[in-house]
Amino acid sequence: MDLLTIIKDAGVIGAGGAGFPTHAKLTSKAEYILLNGAECEPLLRVDQQLMEQFPDEIIKGMEAAGRYIEARKAIIGIKGKHKEVIVLMRERIAALGLTDYMEVMELRDIYPAGDEQVLVHELTQRIVPEASIPLKVGCVVINSETALNIFKAMAGNPVTETYITIAGDIPRRMTVKVPVGISIRDVLGQCGMENIDDYAVIDGGPMMGSIMNNVDGYVTKKSKGYVLLKKDHFLIRKKSVSLDRARIIGKTACEQCRMCTDLCPRYLLGHNMQPHKVMRALSYNLEDVLEQQIAQLCCECNACELFSCPVGLHPKSVNVFYKQKLAEQGIKYQPIQMDFQARSAREYRLIPSKRLVIRIGLTAFDKPAPLTQIEFRPEYIQIALRQHIGAPALPVVTIGEQVKTGQLIAKIPDNSLGATVHSSLNGTVIEINDNSIVIKVGSYV
Numbered sequence: 001m002d003l004l005t006i007i008k009d010a011g012v013i014g015a016g017g018a019g020f021p022t023h024a025k026l027t028s029k030a031e032y033i034l035l036n037g038a039e040c041e042p043l044l045r046v047d048q049q050l051m052e053q054f055p056d057e058i059i060k061g062m063e064a065a066g067r068y069i070e071a072r073k074a075i076i077g078i079k080g081k082h083k084e085v086i087v088l089m090r091e092r093i094a095a096l097g098l099t100d101y102m103e104v105m106e107l108r109d110i111y112p113a114g115d116e117q118v119l120v121h122e123l124t125q126r127i128v129p130e131a132s133i134p135l136k137v138g139c140v141v142i143n144s145e146t147a148l149n150i151f152k153a154m155a156g157n158p159v160t161e162t163y164i165t166i167a168g169d170i171p172r173r174m175t176v177k178v179p180v181g182i183s184i185r186d187v188l189g190q191c192g193m194e195n196i197d198d199y200a201v202i203d204g205g206p207m208m209g210s211i212m213n214n215v216d217g218y219v220t221k222k223s224k225g226y227v228l229l230k231k232d233h234f235l236i237r238k239k240s241v242s243l244d245r246a247r248i249i250g251k252t253a254c255e256q257c258r259m260c261t262d263l264c265p266r267y268l269l270g271h272n273m274q275p276h277k278v279m280r281a282l283s284y285n286l287e288d289v290l291e292q293q294i295a296q297l298c299c300e301c302n303a304c305e306l307f308s309c310p311v312g313l314h315p316k317s318v319n320v321f322y323k324q325k326l327a328e329q330g331i332k333y334q335p336i337q338m339d340f341q342a343r344s345a346r347e348y349r350l351i352p353s354k355r356l357v358i359r360i361g362l363t364a365f366d367k368p369a370p371l372t373q374i375e376f377r378p379e380y381i382q383i384a385l386r387q388h389i390g391a392p393a394l395p396v397v398t399i400g401e402q403v404k405t406g407q408l409i410a411k412i413p414d415n416s417l418g419a420t421v422h423s424s425l426n427g428t429v430i431e432i433n434d435n436s437i438v439i440k441v442g443s444y445v
């Protein structure tokens, strides 16, 4: 069977980001395939450990994807500080006879090294144009867990599990493999605390993740980390500010110092992302659509909001506000050029991860979260029909039907972008609603 069909049938999606269906990413030819092993979000520890545990599988999954898109070179980007992982991956590439095709390049320990566009530049010196994707400059980017899932798909195993780091101000930090659809409470139950009422949970990394309104949800293929911090922690207070409040504060307090722009990773790549101008448009109620439109160039890395702004304002949130406003009006940023040069000051304005961790108050929690084997025995699993970018999957099972681990339970609607969904455990379907399929876990007879 064609690799694309195998990947599509296995429901592989980008495990490190928005969940773009991988088969759709691999439909075009590209010069480079890049593996994003940067894992630049503080405290998250999935990618390095996956590369340590499954180097051959990740290399082979990446190689298959690279050969499929006819990439002439495969480059794995890993931060130089992960010396053992780099040595191991280089050894395994050589042992598998792939040195002519694949190499490991060391990334600097900066934030956000894992932003696709920063990664493309760091590994190939190319710059993705504004409002565009890496393919425009001949690159396709996948992450370590996605490469692992491609390998598993080739062995006949669909995506039914995901790796999650549980981190923060907790006694037991760890990284665990969990079945998709398990309750988040079950996962958090491993953190070593009986009661987490005084804590807030960030879904994802501390920089780009958002505070969960409640923890009664279920794990999806995209889940990557849960960071638990006391409710009065700087990050939680900062992330709790509403969009409206962020706008009001920004309007009155922005001093137009432009630190947010000078350190913005997209601005430093030569793009026109200038958050201080968006703040200016907000402060003076400017109707200049161009000044508002540049908000659409923001990747929401949060560097401006959590690191750069000396007075603690919310430029990223203001960008999000304008993005929503422009989307409602159907306005899309039109780039005025296609060739970009990194700004000459870029080298001096990169954000060192260590300083970032100090700034956001996480130094005490920046500790290992070892991969730990835990057998979860949930009573129920609730598997979302939309864990990816695109249309929700359509159920192909009925209430009362027995399903087994890896069985297809929802397919991609005809002529749509989407991803298939599989049962992650044996059991019986007890509910099907617009958003999910609920399975009572039990033996398959």
Ligand code: SF4
Pocket (backbone or CB within 6 Å): 260, 263, 264, 265, 266, 267, 273, 275, 297, 298, 299, 300, 301, 302, 303, 304, 305, 315, 316, 319
């Ligand atoms: S969040 Fe801030 S720093 Fe990051 S891309 Fe957007 S404007 Fe730039």
Ligand code: SF4
Pocket (backbone or CB within 6 Å): 253, 254, 255, 256, 257, 258, 259, 260, 261, 275, 276, 279, 308, 309, 310, 311, 312, 313, 314, 315
């Ligand atoms: S860094 Fe803060 S104060 Fe300075 S221009 Fe940006 S938002 Fe305004």
